[in-house]
Amino acid sequence: MKKIVAVIKPYRLDEVQEVLSNIGAVGMTISEVKGYGRQQGHNELYRGAEYVVDYIPKAKVEIVVDESRVSAIVDAIRKVAHSGKIGDGKIFISNIEQAIRVRTGEVDKEAL
DSSP: EEEEEEEEEEHHHHHHHHHHHHHHHHOOOEEEEEEOSTOOOOOEETTTTTEESSSSSEEEEEEEGGGGHHHHHHHHHHHHOOOOEEEEEEEEEEEOOOOOOTTTBGGGGOOO
């Protein structure tokens, strides 16, 4: 099993959720997060005063899938989240040793 974590622009979230549902992703966790990468924040003007925004709002999508589905899901996220501009986001993939469904006690693939 693999865990896919995608940090994307918030306005792309609905499209990402839709495409993942369409390709059969059963469950995911969505979080509103803030951070920065290469863009290093930016300056904004509010009521005549300039201030620095260090952390950019992002959406974090987490999904645990069987290894055979990883490339399809990563490709789908990448295609939908891509705008070609700085700050499009990142996708991280890591190993999951075990999954357990709390309600039934099912383990690993059955728990997904």
